[in-house]
Amino acid sequence: MEYNHKEIEKKWQDHWFNNKRFEAVDFSEKPKYYNLVEFPYPSGEGMHVGHIRAYSSLEIVSRKRRMEGYNVLFPIGFDAFGLPTENYAIKKKVHPRIVTDKNIEIFLNQLKTGGYSFDYDRVIDTTQEDYYRWTQWIFVQLFKKGMAFRDRTFVNYCPSCKVVLSNEDSQGGKCDRCDTAVVQKEKDVWFLRITKHAERLLEGLNELDTLPRIRIEQENWIGKSTGAHVDFKVKDTDEVLQVYTTRPDTLYGATFMVIAPEHHLLKRQHDKIKNMDAVHRYQEEAKLKTEFERVELAKDKTGVKLDGIVAINPLNQKEIPIFVADYVMIGYGTGAIMAVPAHDSRDYEFAKKFDCEIVEVISGGNVEEEAYLATDEGILVNSGMINGLTVQEAKEKIIAYLEEKNIGTKATNYKMKDWAFNRQRYWGEPIPVIHCDVCGMVPVPEEDLPVVLPEVDDFQPGEGGESPLASIEEFVNTTCPVCGQPAKRETDTMPQWAGSSWYFLRYTDPRNTKVLADYKKLEYWMPVDWYNGGMEHVTRHVIYSRFWHQFLFDIGVVPTAEPYKKRTVQGLILGPDGDKMSKTKGNVVNPLTIIEEYGADTLRVYTLFIGDYEQSTPWNDNGVKGARRFLEKLARLETKVSDEENQSYQTILHKTIKMVDEDIESLKFNTAIAKLMTLVNEMGKAEHICKTDFEIVLKLVYPFAPHICEELWNGLGHTEDMVYVSWPTYDPAKIVETVLEMVVSVNGKVRDKIQITAEMSESEIVELAKSSERILELTEGKAIRKVIVVPNKLVNIVV
RNA sequence: GGCGACGUGGCGGAAUGGUAGACGCGCUGGAUUCAAAAUCCAGUGGCUGCGAGGUCGUGUGGGUUCAAGUCCCACCGUCGCUACCA
Incomplete structure (x- = not known):
């Protein structure tokens, strides 16, 4: 056969796709198998070798499963909302809808050219009204259950993209999209209460078949720690300053306190603090610092000592000073800490600079030189009731004492924060909420969904971080669905993570107009048997989508508590030069x-x-x-x-x-x-x-x-x-070899090979090995101390 | 700083604690050809020996074991994630 790949591949692709040979059949008698690959963003670049690698694994498994007699669901779709399309639309003055449709068409053709056996009748596109209607519907359910809320906080803001970013999208203080340094901006934004699911997201990992490194990365992201909340009285006020600590055993060593620049205590005790000017100046400085400056240039601790108020250490009643410093973050724990300089390197550094007392409470180190970070070994000293105890014993005793005196409790904390859920851009799902002066925030009634993106001429975001939707009066002005009074629509859109948080459900019933997917079909197909994707999505997308799935399970929309049975990841294909492929490096393989x-x-x-x-x-x-x-x-x-x-x-x-x-x-x-x-x-x-x-x-x-x-x-x-x-x-x-070769080694070094047959006994084999000429030479005159036989592999003679 | 992974020929990479380098690329020699491409055959870690062979060899240094690329400890290096997380 002459191998004319163009002709052959075209011929079989036409045959498969025209005859729908890879169609997944709902409720088939065959056992089902659901293979899921992360759906692509339909960029103008089209398919990349990375896509080939990412999809090939489950493509192989899907083809094999069909041959093994399974009814395979192997779907594909497009995560098409997002900035690149919108930016392209702004630049070229083309509607994102047109760009998206064109890119999807190209991408689908490329996938078919690769011979991928997806069920192309189930293709979904997150930007289609019949899809994002259900994304909005899920949001409405979250809102009704108090899982979506609005709050005024400092947010990560990209001055270049003019967009509020989640922590996930601004890692390292840089915008995920354009690498610009992120600044802090105070704004009213939407959050999803994912922290409420922290424990369940952690527990659900026990059910997930995945590599330890993948599980560990998710665990670290959730970041569970245990310790205590401790209340410190502020002298001569009713104020109680609560801290979270993982080391209640070191409480006697707490010689000062530090609160974040945004801490509410500063506002409340405004009158008592004598150096409020200096505090305000410090707050302003901290606000202007980018995340980068705050983290990368954090070698040098800064802060201001509050003049006029002091706290009381609840164990020894000592008066201890309170500082404002930006090494304490408002978003973690209570935004305030008890500083134990002898046993925490950050507190130590700060104490040295601001000349605070350093009291050793765990013996074993030299606190004159550096903080002693002992966790397990080490015995408590200078610590009243817990002197002589181990760290573990001391923790328990202190927590019991705090709880008895009603000044503290055992506490659990998570690094994971609530999910900042908003964008101020055009090309995203409009958040389906109406602001009414009388009724407050009202969800758009389910029968009115979807809230459709209006036609606009200009997709350019507003200068103040406003969505382009805000300037479209026909969109904004509406009536309250509850009281009928004039009201205004929410103009924020959802982040790109929204559409991908439930897409695997839609594949089971992609054209349903009544519900997001028929429950019976979900029961047939779910859970996803095998989900492959990128390592970079292990902490964000996978956790977000598990959260949505758990929520949908709680309200009875989906039949399984967890969406995925098994998760694997593919490695990157680097450029021929060993660097990550990128257009700027010019090492992209098409x-x-x-x-x-x-x-x-x-x-x-x-x-x-x-x-x-x-x-x-x-x-x-x-x-x-x-x-x-x-x-x-x-x-x-x-x-x-x-x-x-x-x-x-x-x-x-x-x-x-x-x-x-x-x-x-x-x-x-x-x-x-x-x-x-x-x-x-x-x-x-x-x-x-x-x-x-x-x-x-x-x-x-x-x-x-x-x-x-x-x-x-x-x-x-x-x-x-x-x-x-x-x-x-x-x-x-x-597969049983009748004649095979065994290695004979002396003192672990291979010296000869012998032919044996499957029927030979171990002693026969040993005799054969010993009698080989080469072995006789080496063992002559020496006592054989030991002989080890590994069946079908080797005989080792120790002399 | 923390968590995790990795380190093997000229290159990509194989090796349930049991013959290190499967397979592929490249390279060398040969066959075929007018010649080349393609294809086929043989060889291909270093040192040493005419040769059978010997000897060293999986980042570095120790350890466990009859036997270590593989397990343990320390260090060096690369990569990923995370980051003043209290």
């Missing part, structure tokens, strides 16, 4: 040129052969040729096919069936392909190949390189395509 030159089968095989699937690895153009050669060798086997049986390759054939099966299930595609290459090389040496054996090889290669396999399968005279032919199983009898 998958379409590879498909053009070598074919989709080659591209698919190469992107999986390139290295460990879960590890990052650089692209290598030469490697592509190897993948292509493999397929050519496979095609050449066709010429050797006969009806006659051939025993010469049976062992390796059946071993390969076993290993390829196992490797696919454990994402070891690189070794699966290596073993298939070995098999094809071996069978190439045979005089003739039995037709049924060649069929097995085609079935094994099919998930990786389906087009050429279909062609060869067809060439054998089959009229039915390979999509639902049965996956091969190995014959256990055939």
